[in-house]
Amino acid sequence: NAVLSVVGDIDSEQTLAWIEKYFGSIPSHDGKQPPRDGALPEVIGEQLREEVREEVPARALMAAYRLPHDGTRECDAADLALTVLGGGESSRLHNRLVRRDRTAVAAGFGLLRLAGAPSLGWLDVKTSGGVEVAQIETAVDEELARFAAEGPTPEEMERAQAQLEREWLDRLGTVAGRADELCRFAVLFGDPQLALTAVQRVLDVTAEEVQAAARAQLHPDNRAVLVYEPVEPAESTDGAAADETDADTDAHEGADK
DSSP states (O other): OOOOOOOSSOOHHHHHHHHHHHHTTSOOOOOOOOOOOOOOOSSOSSOEEEEEEESOSSOEEEEEEEEOOTTSHHHHHHHHHHHHHHSSTTSHHIIIIIIISOOEEEEEEEEEOOSSSOEEEEEEEEEOTTOOHHHHHHHHHHHHHHHHHHOOOHHHHHHHHHHHHHHHHHHHTSHHHHHHHHHHHHHHHSOGGGGGTHHHHHHHOOHHHHHHHHHHHOSGGGEEEEEEEEOOOTHHHHHHHHHHHHHHHHHHHHHHO
16 A cells, blocks of 8 residues: 655665665555545536635635546646636736736636546635625636637647646656655556656647637536635624623622722
């Protein structure tokens, strides 16, 4: 159940000897249970929704979209779609909600990659002032529908691919990061070399594939929505009651005297 990776300026023979010395006596285990089947339909089929009323600083809209499994070309295409739509200050949602409409103070869209089960496209929008969540949601759906209909521009594709390439190279640029990625691909996909070709796989995805990913899965009946609505602090009522009790006590003490 363990994978060991050794990365750095090493002597291969000496390193293999140390590995055999410290780990060679651990017996192999053939009775490992296969992972539980995480297969689910490609889309949820309906919008799941919950509203939370708490003492939060502002209204917020969060949504999770069901997306393809990690390790597939379709997942890389979905990653590029989310980057164009909500990956940073040059993204479509940031330009629409924060810069143009000024209905939000932050808007982001990112991918949580999962293997053996659908990945999650995570949308997070914090509203501005007294803006209602319904207004934000309408604008988000308009942008997603427009993207599904038109696809990314060449400039957006170039920028998104460069952004994901930089993120991958950042992870592979340190000794610890490279060791982690080698282990991850070994555990999840049985091939550590896939970590070294991940960048090229992202660069090979076409604009048509990105548009197809958005059209297939970035729509309202394929998301779970969480809405935060702020409420007034409860301690203000308790404070008033405490003040009245203190005043009553002072009055009784004055009468006794």
